[in-house]
Amino acid sequence: MAKYPFETIEPKWQRYWEARKTFRAAEDPAFPKDRRRYVLDMFPYPSSQGLHVGHPEGYTATDIYCRYLRASGYNVLHPMGFDAFGLPAENYAIKTGTHPAVTTAVNVNKFREQIKSFGFSYDWNREVDTSQEAYYRWTQWIFLKLFERGLAYEADSPINFCPSCKTGLANEEVKDGLCERCGTKVTRKRIRQWMLKITAYAEQLLSGLDGLDWPEPVKLMQRNWIGRSEGANVLFAMEIEGRPATLEIYTTRPDTLFGVTYMVLAPEHPLVAAITAPVQEAAVAAYLEAAAKKSDLERTDLAKEKTGVFTGAYAVNPVNGEKVPVWIADYVLVSYGTGAIMAVPAHDERDWEFAQTFNLPIRQVVSPVQEAKGGGSLPLAPVRSPVDVPAPKGASTPPSVWPSATPSAGSAPQRPQPPAVEAIERGAMGKNGGAPSGNGYPDAHPVAGVTTAYGYSINSGEFSGLATEEAKTKITAFLEAKGLGKKTVNYKLRDWVFSRQRYWGEPIPLVHCEKCGVVPLPESELPLKLPQVESYEPSGTGESPLANIESWVNTTCPKCGGKAKRETNTMPQWAGSCWYYLRYLDPQNDTTFASRATIDYWAPVDLYVGGTEHAVLHLLYSRFWHKVLYDIGVVNTPEPFQRLVNQGMILGADNQKMSKSRGNVINPDDMIRQYGADAVRVYEMFMGPLEVSKPWNTAGLVGVSRFLERCWDLGSRTIAASAPADTLVKALHKTIKKVTADTATLNFNTAISAMMVYSTELAKLPAIPRGLWEPFVVMLAAYAPHLGEELWEKTGRTDSVSHTPWPAWDETLAKDDEVTIVVQVQGKVRDKFTALAGTAPAALEKTALALPDIQKWLADKTVAKVFTVPDKLVNIVVR
Numbered sequence: 066m067a068k069y070p071f072e073t074i075e076p077k078w079q080r081y082w083e084a085r086k087t088f089r090a091a092e093d094p095a096f097p098k099d100r101r102r103y104v105l106d107m108f109p110y111p112s113s114q115g116l117h118v119g120h121p122e123g124y125t126a127t128d129i130y131c132r133y134l135r136a137s138g139y140n141v142l143h144p145m146g147f148d149a150f151g152l153p154a155e156n157y158a159i160k161t162g163t164h165p166a167v168t169t170a171v172n173v174n175k176f177r178e179q180i181k182s183f184g185f186s187y188d189w190n191r192e193v194d195t196s197q198e199a200y201y202r203w204t205q206w207i208f209l210k211l212f213e214r215g216l217a218y219e220a221d222s223p224i225n226f227c228p229s230c231k232t233g234l235a236n237e238e239v240k241d242g243l244c245e246r247c248g249t250k251v252t253r254k255r256i257r258q259w260m261l262k263i264t265a266y267a268e269q270l271l272s273g274l275d276g277l278d279w280p281e282p283v284k285l286m287q288r289n290w291i292g293r294s295e296g297a298n299v300l301f302a303m304e305i306e307g308r309p310a311t312l313e314i315y316t317t318r319p320d321t322l323f324g325v326t327y328m329v330l331a332p333e334h335p336l337v338a339a340i341t342a343p344v345q346e347a348a349v350a351a352y353l354e355a356a357a358k359k360s361d362l363e364r365t366d367l368a369k370e371k372t373g374v375f376t377g378a379y380a381v382n383p384v385n386g387e388k389v390p391v392w393i394a395d396y397v398l399v400s401y402g403t404g405a406i407m408a409v410p411a412h413d414e415r416d417w418e419f420a421q422t423f424n425l426p427i428r429q430v431v432s433p434v435q436e437a438k439g440g441g442s443l444p445l446a447p448v449r450s451p452v453d454v455p456a457p458k459g460a461s462t463p464p465s466v467w468p469s470a471t472p473s474a475g476s477a478p479q480r481p482q483p484p485a486v487e488a489i490e491r492g493a494m495g496k497n498g499g500a501p502s503g504n505g506y507p508d509a510h511p512v513a514g515v516t517t518a519y520g521y522s523i524n525s526g527e528f529s530g531l532a533t534e535e536a537k538t539k540i541t542a543f544l545e546a547k548g549l550g551k552k553t554v555n556y557k558l559r560d561w562v563f564s565r566q567r568y569w570g571e572p573i574p575l576v577h578c579e580k581c582g583v584v585p586l587p588e589s590e591l592p593l594k595l596p597q598v599e600s601y602e603p604s605g606t607g608e609s610p611l612a613n614i615e616s617w618v619n620t621t622c623p624k625c626g627g628k629a630k631r632e633t634n635t636m637p638q639w640a641g642s643c644w645y646y647l648r649y650l651d652p653q654n655d656t657t658f659a660s661r662a663t664i665d666y667w668a669p670v671d672l673y674v675g676g677t678e679h680a681v682l683h684l685l686y687s688r689f690w691h692k693v694l695y696d697i698g699v700v701n702t703p704e705p706f707q708r709l710v711n712q713g714m715i716l717g718a719d720n721q722k723m724s725k726s727r728g729n730v731i732n733p734d735d736m737i738r739q740y741g742a743d744a745v746r747v748y749e750m751f752m753g754p755l756e757v758s759k760p761w762n763t764a765g766l767v768g769v770s771r772f773l774e775r776c777w778d779l780g781s782r783t784i785a786a787s788a789p790a791d792t793l794v795k796a797l798h799k800t801i802k803k804v805t806a807d808t809a810t811l812n813f814n815t816a817i818s819a820m821m822v823y824s825t826e827l828a829k830l831p832a833i834p835r836g837l838w839e840p841f842v843v844m845l846a847a848y849a850p851h852l853g854e855e856l857w858e859k860t861g862r863t864d865s866v867s868h869t870p871w872p873a874w875d876e877t878l879a880k881d882d883e884v885t886i887v888v889q890v891q892g893k894v895r896d897k898f899t900a901l902a903g904t905a906p907a908a909l910e911k912t913a914l915a916l917p918d919i920q921k922w923l924a925d926k927t928v929a930k931v932f933t934v935p936d937k938l939v940n941i942v943v944r
């Protein structure tokens with residue numbers, strides 16, 4: 066078998082496509098809207114390491130699909146570009162003294178060369194680079210639109226901070242308490258930040274998911290991140306410096322208000338200083354200092370030990386008038402709800418752990434069993450301040466700042482308790498150290514662990530006996546009638562920490578004027594360009610390297626003409642990627658980010674392919690920006706990406722994620738040099754379903770290479786003029802039908818398998834009829850485009866196979882002559898047989914009943930009914 070000379074053929078056709086701009090897309094009005102497709106890959110960050118084998122997996126999938134669409138009569142937009150701003154280039158500049166723009170340009174050129182070596186059919190005339198001034202001018206323009214609408218604001222607040230990158234991070238950039246970029250443990254730091262009010266679009270971001278053709282796990286991740294909940298805001302009365310005041314909390318379970326035995330404020334809550342009793346000031350100050358060093362993830366980890374400090378203050382429960390102590394604990398976040406909670410330890414795991422640690426009462430108010438309304442009200446154990454209770458022996462912490470470790474025997478604080486509470490503290494626990502078996506009060510139903518389940522209200526006054534949903538509704542109405550609360554919708558989603566204290570990012574087009582405040586730059590002054598700097602080292606103090614360039618920082622106010630200073634924070638790497646899919650539509654336009662005509666022609670993106678790692682980062686941010694652009698009337702749809710497909714990860718041969726430390730990284734350049742780009746393309750698609758992760762196996766690549774060599778050998782045979790045999794004609798039409806259906810649905814592995822089977826049949830012929838060969842070459846060219854072009858040329862064709870229509874099949878010829886009939890007894894498969902396609906149901910039933918193995922299953926039984934599905938199965942029901 067002749068070797069396929071990919072090393073000469075592949076560069077040949079890459080030069081051909083580039084010289085002729087074969088894949089250039091144009092807004093041709095002859096194509097109706099339903100014959101246009103915008104197919105997009107998530108564009109890469111051009112790192113110095115270059116492409117890895119995971120990149121071409123998604124790129125190959127979209128390329129095959131686009132080639133199929135073009136051949137099927139669609140006008141296809143398929144662009145590529147580079148997400149070029151970001152920390153890696155800046156970190157490299159700090160290390161080497163090379164300007165980030167220089168290293169980024171080198172990396173972009175390397176990536177472009179590697180991508181082109183695969184023969185992908187991108188329209189390179191539409192290439193974008195987010196770090197280019199002509200591009201980020203429009204990123205700045207969009208920011209100004211956000212600012213004009215009150216969606217960008219300045220805040221001095223505690224944020225996630227990476228000590229290594231020396232910059233603030235959004236919540237979405239923190240993974241398991243670590244910086245998503247460098248893996249360093251994230252801390253908390255209070256610095257001046259620019260925030261984007263993504264929370265204003267929380268409901269739209271949530272409801273918009275329903276109409277998207279996205280993987281359900283991705284939609285679920287976004288829904289959970291947005292975190293919509295319905296509940297009530299409730300006002301607890303207090304006294305602050307002798308004056309009446311209120312403490313507002315948010316709860317999803319107003320039906321448990323009668324179970325409140327204490328309250329907790331986040332350490333950052335604005336009322337902390339005002340309500341702290343003098344005797345507790347030192348303890349509170351020490352606790353606040355310790356909490357400030359923890360990340361949100363550390364603070365809310367369910368497995369972490371509970372810590373807290375008593376303020377010395379009390380609040381009044383609005384449903385029963387009871388006074389409950391107010392504590393401070395770091396498991397409550399100021400950024401969620403009101404930054405304060407009512408604690409119901411019988412029905413919340415963290416509250417229960419906290420109550421156990423600090424010896425606080427526990428009262429059950431929800432039971433799985435309904436009781437008579439108004440019956441069984443239980444007395445509340447006395448709630449005492451822990452100020453008078455000594456800390457564990459040997460503790461260096463101030464009184465009432467007890468660590469969360471369970472106090473050891475002889476050191477635990479002791480005080481009189483009702484009998485059941487004493488039982489809890491003696492260790493009346495569930496199995497495996499679970500929650501207590503009682504709720505701490507006599508005559509109550511036992512609590513089989515902390516229960517958050519719905520049931521019926523008990524110990525809840527006039528609301529006892531009500532089912533949970535009814536109790537929630539009626540207690541909320543009770544509060545509203547008394548002006549002590551209201552029904553509320555809340556979200557876990559937080560505003561986006563947008564600014565970065567780094568150099569290599571888009572400058573924020575704002576100035577700070579002593580007279581006018583924060584003033585936006587006029588659009589005529591965009592882009593605000595990055596200045597040249599001698600040092601890229603971030604200060605770590607909250608200021609970026611730009612702050613040191615006085616000639617750039619000092620400016621005049623666009624509004625009053627007085628002295629002003631430029632904003633020195635830069636935008637995050639996500640800014641440029643929030644809208645790049647729109648710039649592809651009109652990349653040379655210097656009067657707007659994209660003309661409305663091109664937006665209306667192509668948008669939205671019909672198919673978007675990329676990894677799941679961006680589910681709550683890029684995808685959420687892009688949707689937010691797009692919705693703002695939709696609201697100001699510059700885009701035509703409320704959502705940017707109609708369909709999303711996540712390709713699976715290509716793992717190392719050891720089934721582990723590829724990494725240098727494991728030594729299992731596969732360099733695609735090496736594979737192309739050894740086997741050719743077409744072989745790598747086809748192999749990555751043949752490995753398995755696109756969405757599934759799978760391990761690399763070079764032996765599989767060798768097998769695919771042999772398949773392409775067989776096709777090359779077939780193309781070297783004589784093209785026969787004689788009519789093909791009927792059996793091969795049927796094989797061709799079956800193959801066309803199978804490959805068409807599988808390519809259209811992105812099931813590339815099974816399409817390749819069908820072509821392999823057909824090529825094996827063709828290999829039996831000494832000469833190949835043109836009618837059997839050319840349709841196969843057109844299909845093969847979508848998968849192995851260089852080989853497809855060369856084989857097409859060898860047939861004597863002078864046009865590009867990329868411009869050739871996709872072959873059609875004849876349904877009568879594509880039908881199977883024989884089919885396999887599955888036979889079931891009582892719904893379980895027991896045998897099967899072969900029959901002519903279209904055999905009558907009665908004949909199928911007769912054959913099935915006569916099968917020896919089926920006779921065994923029918924022995925001593927009576928056939929009650931037989932169900933037949935033509936060409937598929939016979940199901941026998943017995944009694």
